[in-house]
Amino acid sequence: MLDIECEDARWQAADLDRLVAEAAGAVLAHFGLNLDECEFAVLACSDARIAELNAEFRDKPKPTNVLSWPAEELSAAEDGGSPQKPEPDFTGECALGDIAIAYETCAREAEEAHKSFADHVRHLVVHGILHLLGYDHIRDKDATLMESLEVEILGKLGIKDPYILDEGPDPGS
Template identity: 65%
Template sequence: MALEITIEDSRWQDAGLEELAHQAVGAALGRFDLDPEDCEIALLACGDDQIADLNAEFREKPVPTNVLSWPAEDLAAPEPGGQPSRPEADFTGEIPLGDIAIAYETCQREASAAKKPLEDHLRHLVVHGVLHLLGYDHIRDPDATVMEGLEVEILGNMGLDDPYTLDDSL
């Protein structure tokens, strides 16, 4: 898997980010029969200040958030609740999916508030980010229903509880 992880906040090093991110990315891609070895994703592990800057720049929301995603290609379904297009390989044979950023403080705060392990919340947020890269979203209600169902399924396959019974902050 071409998962490039950049750690900008050293607290992520103690959280087991690399192994957890590989697990979550592999599970999410496997759900769609995508070979993780063929896919390219960049993951930025940062803090609240940096993600607030990114959120301001790209979403005009100058506040921290838990996860941001930048798909390499717009794969979104045109109709609400529809199936996004399948990503395709580029001329190198790789499938560039895009970039994800995750903020330590927000992730830690949300995990504590939901009384669940940081590791479980991290896996959820990475799966959530990968689904965004694959064209899923939660802006429209039918899309949110599909995306949340996929998250529950993927996380369940990883042995994790339904995150929406404990945490609906995404």
């Protein structure tokens, strides 16, 4: 079950429900999980709200693009190892956790990287769900694994590698 709460009306105009469903479906399918059998929530908010959450949960009182709160610790013990697969509870659902995503930061990053807002949002949702599934980017091999998964999953959505910077239009054209 997917629950999306829009605290900032700009997200509704961005068709967030569709973007989240596409990204979530791609991530979960990659791991053989069904969107209908996984439970997580997305808070679509402003930079001000995500800065509050970032201060409260990470002691970093500034906006960020996406935050994740996994329902359970699935991380691999070894750097670069695969996390545990989430197990369904007695109802048959897998509780994954919660994600918050900030509108202004997403819009600014997309513009700075010359990427479409929709593609950047899908990337951040993929990134957030990978965190819910136990992936991280603190240790080097974990970061390499997580980034390669993001690139592979986004490629299945027709989104090019987000880690290759697009310098924008050629000034000579």
